[in-house]
């Protein structure tokens with residue numbers, strides 16, 4: 001059940017108490033990544049040239065969660081993203097899937113930034129969104145999957161957080177969420193504004209209609225580059241010395257019949273001994 | 274001087290961290306929060322344990338990170354090892370940000386070269402393995418479960434009580450619902466049978482179980498089989514967001530072999546795949562593959578094996 005939204009920050013709460021109707025503002029952080037299905041490996045090197053960019057699958061779950069909340073409580077969804085120049089095109093995927101507007105930082109060499117640097121920029125972009133109530137992340141980005149960003153940004157913004165969330169309800173001035181851990185689930189009440197990272201597959205992201213795709217280009221977009229933002233980005237704290245596909249020398253023998261299969265299983269998979 | 278601090282709320286993983294910490298050639302201090310039994314077990318493994326007790330909520334990531342930050346300062350440690358289970362991963366980023374530290378999660382291997390700690394972790398969703406190291410003095414390293422063995426009992430442990438300033442929590446726990454946990458762990462399997470979406474119907478499962486039994490193997494699955502179809506618990510998922518397995522042999526049934534799954538069986542000595550699509554990516558990473566419909570093969574294989 002969803003209790004009428006009362007506003008996550010003091011100003012809003014006061015406005016609501018005075019009878020002013022306030023929108024719930026939900027920010028979603030989405031990262032554009034190469035389509036992993038299309039990466040080819042040559043000499044153990046992943047070839048990224050020409051691989052189209054898209055948003056990570058879990059980030060689409062995060063957006064869907066935000067849109068479902070906005071539809072339930074009367075709200076607005078802002079997508080924030082840090083990426084290279086292709087982001088301006090990629091962002092349309094999110095705007096077509098019912099995000100209302102976007103705030104982006106676009107820089108050429110963005111791939112070289114590490115989590116600490118990106119977190120700083122992302123937090124700054126979120127601050128551009130006035131009076132937000134909830135910030136939603138994915139549990140991990142599709143390519144790096146390190147699961148740091150939501151926690152880092154929560155710390156920079158000084159907000160409470162809950163990760164691995166599989167359901168979200170808004171109850172007045174708090175979010176009631178379910179966090180799914182390996183051995184237990186927790187039902188938590190988190191005061192708004194808050195940062196939530198959603199677990200993969202908590203919902204089925206909507207597929208935008210053609211007319212929504214066409215309208216996406218016209219939704220509000222705010223674009224920054226590093227010079228526009230009043231922040232010092234520190235040096236990268238993490239260095240990568242190599243990133244190669246693992247060496248593999250599998251035999252690649254085709255088995256033509258069940259009896260050949262049985263033979264292989266008996267000789268190669270004799271089991272627990 | 275500088276030292277290493279370990280922390281996991283999961284005692285088995287905390288013991289694994291002690292083993293990892295032993296590689297760093299520095300003094301090791303094990304933190305334990307509100308868990309007397311864990312403190313005792315870590316002490317029995319020879320660790321200098323610092324036990325924190327108080328009104329802390331394990332569910333409040335900020336609060337736990339705050340305790341760790343204060344402890345790291347008081348104990349004078351620069352390197353903090355955490356477990357890369359869900360709690361540990363969530364904690365890593367928050368703590369790293371508090372300390373202005375670099376952070377790596379899901380670490381699969383560690384090599385210490387003098388003062389540099391080189392870590393291996395998956396990149397590009399598992400398509401590549403990255404070797405990374407942290408350049409800042411303060412480092413937060415979250416290590417995947419089972420990468421290291423649990424520390425064995427050893428002498429010379431101690432328990433020190435330790436107090437930190439309490440903070441106010443903005444997260445409150447309304448309810449805790451235990452998940453039913455498996456008694457087996459597919460990561461330990463010598464023979465692993467992987468059920469993918471190509472198994473198609475639950476009616477095929479008894480044959481899969483029978484084949485597993487005759488091979489002395491354990492049954493795991495691809496992610497959608499557990500999360501969408503709910504045929505198995507999530508503990509049976511093989512891959513990036515499930516278990517990384519290195520069995521002697523893996524029999525892969527109807528799995529396409531996308532990178533996020535493939536990382537979970539890459540370590541198998543022998544990989545055998547059955548898939549109706551000759552061009553399924555899993556076939557190109559197999560030692561043996563058979564192009565066939567599982568609806569036909571499973572009953573035949575079951576009979577032939579029994």
Ligand SMILES: Cc1cc2nc3c(=O)[nH]c(=O)nc-3n(C[C@H](O)[C@H](O)[C@H](O)COP(=O)(O)OP(=O)(O)OC[C@H]3O[C@@H](n4cnc5c(N)ncnc54)[C@H](O)[C@@H]3O)c2cc1C
Pocket residue numbers: 057058141142145200468469470471472473494495496497498510511512513514515516526527528529530531532533534537547548549550553565566567568
């Ligand atoms: C961040 C992230 C993390 C992920 N983590 C994981 C993870 O840990 N583990 C995981 O498994 N996935 C993970 N995934 C999902 C992964 O990308 C794939 O979607 C998933 O592995 C597909 O499962 P599948 O191969 O069983 O199904 P499908 O891709 O649907 O493939 C089914 C296969 O069965 C074959 N088949 C169909 N019918 C038959 C038949 N009658 N007989 C024989 N063969 C048949 C088909 O040819 C096909 O190859 C993750 C995804 C993301 C984005």
Ligand SMILES: Nc1ncnc2c1ncn2[C@@H]1O[C@H](COP(=O)(O)O)[C@@H](O)[C@H]1O
Pocket residue numbers: 029030031032056058059062080081082083115118122136137138139140141142144145146147148149150
């Ligand atoms: N460059 C980025 N732009 C926007 N959001 C991001 C970016 N990188 C990471 N995120 C968000 O942070 C989450 C966790 O990312 P990671 O820490 O890389 O696993 C992702 O699921 C996104 O929601």
